[in-house]
Amino acid sequence: MKAGVIGATGYAGAELVRILAGHPEIDGLILSSVSFEGEHFEDVYPNMLERICAPLVKAEEVISAAGIVFAALPHGVGEPYAKACVEKGIPFIDLSADFRFGDDEITFNAWYGKSYQYPELHKNAVYGLPELNRNRIRELAAGGAAIIGNPGCYPTGASLGVFPALAKGLAAASATIIIDSVSGISGGGREPSRSFHYPECADSVTPYKIDSHRHRPEIMRNFAAMTAAAAPEIIFTPHLAPMNRGILSTMYIPLAAPARDHAATIHALYTDFYHAEPFVRVLPLGAIAATNRVRQSNYCDISIHFDHRESTLIVVTAIDNMVKGAAGQAVQNMNIICGFNERAGLEMIPALF
């Protein structure tokens, strides 16, 4: 099968290309880029010289030639491509926020300032977090065309860390869950700007968009989807740290009952919750998640801890923002849709450095 990537020259697009090029079920790539149309991909990413010998064509050519299409575009411009894929009867996996909110156009509009051009497309779109929606993704695909809204990077790490606590009713009623996240700089994308200019961000840490980041509503929606009870409130503070990749999230979940003597039980609950997941690793009690344990891989590492009174569950998750937080998860979604081995193309073992 040939895979297409619309928007192949942004960081998420290029990571997709890199992963897809090594995917055993994919035997060709068709790539588009508005900024570099007419050039060759390896001229834009010379690290991939001799490996990705593809011209950058128009998006329409991608859709026409590919058996599955990924879009790694800015928010709000992907709908026409989704429509074209549906009409052609092929899956469309969108890495932007456009299809993450299903028919909740109000939330999308409130946070992204755009309206839906083709509202009916969104009704059938599925939010592509396999650990939440694997069955829906499979069913959708069985019906022919499929639109996947691939999750945001922060929501992936936050959701996977909190899901078991919500699903098993560990969180106190009306709890506020605090999500304190630290991201590497590649999360800001390829476009140069003051904030990501080396001397302005190297050797320094700072929060940004405190509890006002666009990923907050996505996290809240995910939490609500995982609990029968009222969804918890959240406070979400993203930070920037001087590293290329990775998101570490430290999350504070007030417990319904103190964990005294129950730490092992709660750990077992987490382990059990994810025992069949190929890309979630619940670390042994005592270990602590770190971004350099998942570097260049599709893993989400989860470690669980307790405050000294054991009244709060502290969950730490680590992902590679470019892989499980973007391109890797998109390929995982393709694998599910297409009936491939879910690990196919995603066997990368994390690099400590």
Add this chain to the structure above:
Amino acid sequence: MKAGVIGATGYAGAELVRILAGHPEIDGLILSSVSFEGEHFEDVYPNMLERICAPLVKAEEVISAAGIVFAALPHGVGEPYAKACVEKGIPFIDLSADFRFGDDEITFNAWYGKSYQYPELHKNAVYGLPELNRNRIRELAAGGAAIIGNPGCYPTGASLGVFPALAKGLAAASATIIIDSVSGISGGGREPSRSFHYPECADSVTPYKIDSHRHRPEIMRNFAAMTAAAAPEIIFTPHLAPMNRGILSTMYIPLAAPARDHAATIHALYTDFYHAEPFVRVLPLGAIAATNRVRQSNYCDISIHFDHRESTLIVVTAIDNMVKGAAGQAVQNMNIICGFNERAGLEMIPALF
């Protein structure tokens, strides 16, 4: 006056030396080191070549020759030097934890595993956080000898961020305050170890000693000292990030009443609280503290924010862990004790990079 530094070759000691060498009221340094006794300081720190031409002598010689003594030693070994200084009638400023807990030997023993050798010394020691204890530091000094327990790095940033909220009764009763801190690697000291080996910590973020760090009891004690009400509970999570210096603390303080329409009032309260402080900068509303705004300086920057429901006050503080978090604050204490301009020797303007 001549200043002495016992333990001059650790990172905090060397930073003290660097600051004291530029201090207008200090005209000589006497330095000791157990590890490098007999060598010259500039052989251990060749960055200071031609600037600090001092032999490394015994601690006893430091006390004998100096008019004020700083100790930058491991925890639990400074008491005899404190005693000698008291007997000689000169001030002793200790950068270890030994004199941070006053007569509360139980807490010190519980967290540092040591007993007091000379309990009476601790009765007269003052915790050297000028923003909390300036008057006590002054009074102490007026009585002749003075022992200062210089604060820990994390407690400095955490305390300064939370004090106004506590002093003004903003925090909800029985609130749990979450302190999520990120530290540069120099906080781990000069001794090589796996955790601080470049390839193990570069380009990665991880928490450590989750809610079990020795600085937790110090923070709690500080909070208790600032409020007439019951001290709040805290959860403290330190993280390591790949930067040389700096501590950023993001703190979550549940408010007694929502801040809706009161953000400006609360900001004014913070500004007012610190208006006379030479080294605390309350940033304008909308600005966000970052470690590269205080680099190489004695400032603590504070920015205040609110969660989207305005039910939680989010305070961010940034300090240079080696300066306001250690050596700079020690010099600030000397300035107070000795009646110098409190800014003397500490006029460094932060370096963005």
Add this chain to the structure above:
Amino acid sequence: MKAGVIGATGYAGAELVRILAGHPEIDGLILSSVSFEGEHFEDVYPNMLERICAPLVKAEEVISAAGIVFAALPHGVGEPYAKACVEKGIPFIDLSADFRFGDDEITFNAWYGKSYQYPELHKNAVYGLPELNRNRIRELAAGGAAIIGNPGCYPTGASLGVFPALAKGLAAASATIIIDSVSGISGGGREPSRSFHYPECADSVTPYKIDSHRHRPEIMRNFAAMTAAAAPEIIFTPHLAPMNRGILSTMYIPLAAPARDHAATIHALYTDFYHAEPFVRVLPLGAIAATNRVRQSNYCDISIHFDHRESTLIVVTAIDNMVKGAAGQAVQNMNIICGFNERAGLEMIPALF
């Protein structure tokens, strides 16, 4: 086939494990470690959790169970293992310097301070730089047992950059070739030390062992092997830079005749020289090699340039010191010895970040 790694817990050993675990022809790993014998590999490298579920056994067990053995040990301790492999009739690929010098014990002794315990082993060992010795490696293997001395990291990048110039007689007679190299910190290994302690090496660059590094005789020997003329003199200056991986070498080769109007010819000569090499990429004229173009891959990128008078050929090479500079090249040697596809297990596409 099962592969064994003696000394699996150093950085080169662990990188070998990571690569071998994804190798299509290897279906099992047997790992040893003196430091961590009895523990599990994934406890030492938790980044590989759930992927490398291997106990750390004795070296003897590795040799007994494996069909090929890699050793990633300190210099001077591998000979007995090489002997055992030869006796068992299986290949031994040594990542230390022990078998890099063939029967030139004098040079080995002069630079590594050790004598050969089993001199006869060295007679049959081959220096494992495939671009120099592929045929000898193949022939050796055909004879049954094989001992490979896997090249040093600096010599790999330096040799590949200079070989075509020597082979084609471009260098001026009696030229001195200057090799100015910059290495990432992982080159220093896993053992913590002052030099590689984060605050001592982050955000700084420095040379070390100026023209006295142990890799100098290895480079000189390689140069001599590639030219029928007198081997050129070299000056080799390694530097440390604050990055995890990578070696960049900038090399200055005085030309026998000015290149004026011959740049394209020389570039074509380089391209031709390496046209069949799977892991050498000669960049287009105008492009410049950089370590982030080969990160996490087995490539050696080469760019060629000229000084303004065109009297000196300036060659820049970039490798990942852990891959082409160590573990990847070892696997490449295995592939040649065993008749596998030379690219097997080494298909990693470089990661820009």
Add this chain to the structure above:
Amino acid sequence: MKAGVIGATGYAGAELVRILAGHPEIDGLILSSVSFEGEHFEDVYPNMLERICAPLVKAEEVISAAGIVFAALPHGVGEPYAKACVEKGIPFIDLSADFRFGDDEITFNAWYGKSYQYPELHKNAVYGLPELNRNRIRELAAGGAAIIGNPGCYPTGASLGVFPALAKGLAAASATIIIDSVSGISGGGREPSRSFHYPECADSVTPYKIDSHRHRPEIMRNFAAMTAAAAPEIIFTPHLAPMNRGILSTMYIPLAAPARDHAATIHALYTDFYHAEPFVRVLPLGAIAATNRVRQSNYCDISIHFDHRESTLIVVTAIDNMVKGAAGQAVQNMNIICGFNERAGLEMIPALF
């Protein structure tokens, strides 16, 4: 005296502001910026909040109000300001290349693509490398108005390392001196671009503008000025490394006669050459210069070494590109011009980290 800075919001300008604010002879700053005119300096550089409370005015107002003017502007736009200062009779210190080439307009034009608007201004301008031109700077100032062309960053480090060898005739006749330099990212200035975007340059090293950098003619001119013999040819290769500040230059100078037994003599010659220089430190034989030994200071550290045949002198210099390589040297020039203590305002002790 009041000092003015035209172009105060670029990195060099801001560093000037930071240094001048602590200068004992300067009691006021007048700052201009085209990009941020009308704003306050501390809004652009919030790290300097509460320290630099200056509005950003027009360049004309700076000249009108100041007793000395610094310009930190792009190349080719400073002449009118220089003219205005001359007419007003005050010194003008230019950090761009505009006045580095004296009346050699041909070279300036060839490398910077601009012509002189006021050629006569250049006749009286002095190249502000105090170690080369201190007397001329002094004399110039005595004549009233003075125009200083402050040196480029690379030429400063390269020149100081090679001067003694040239002045004392150590270099072989017709030698080619190779200058291999590594710079931190701040050298690229404040304007965001792909090359200095964090994920593109972090954790990587690469050369650029190989032997074609604009600083080459400046270096050659400096070398020629220091020797009565024919100026040596040079090859200059700048590299970018992932650090905020610093330039390390490793230089290869073929010796007229081998240094065998003469290392101490040559070292003494270097030491003697700079014995009266306040900001040049010739390290003891055996020590090696590193950028973290001069960080945040005005020092140029020099270490000398020899290749194994002792036929080439290898000189390593380290400077902070923002201080000795730009703003600090400009202040040093001011000190000379104005008859201040040459160390005034430049007493910063290097920070190891």
